[in-house]
Amino acid sequence: MSVGYITVKSNIDTRAGSLVVELRNKLVEIQNFKYWLDAVIDADLISYGYDTTDIDRLRGTFADLDKLARIFLGDEVQATPLDFRQFAKFLTGVS
DSSP, X not given: OOOXXXXXXXXXXXXXXXXXXXXXXXXHHHXXXXXXXXXXXXXXXXXXXXXHHHHHHHHHHHHHHHHHHHHHHTSOOOOSOOOTTTTHHHHTTOO
């Protein structure tokens, strides 16, 4: 008897499909959050406890991730290399 998942077509199909759906859904969530964030003025973010550096990093992160979502959707292209983690790494605690 083997331990764990066995490699069969149905398991591969299920995993592949679920990864694509998860990615699609996360990109939609990212875009929705970015649209909300765009409507929030800096003064409100400052009143919540953010400083201007935090605000720049937050806005930069979601601008980059929104661009990644638009590339995924085929709405935009990226002609030159871009590390989409450049701002996001600050939000993960790894800078």
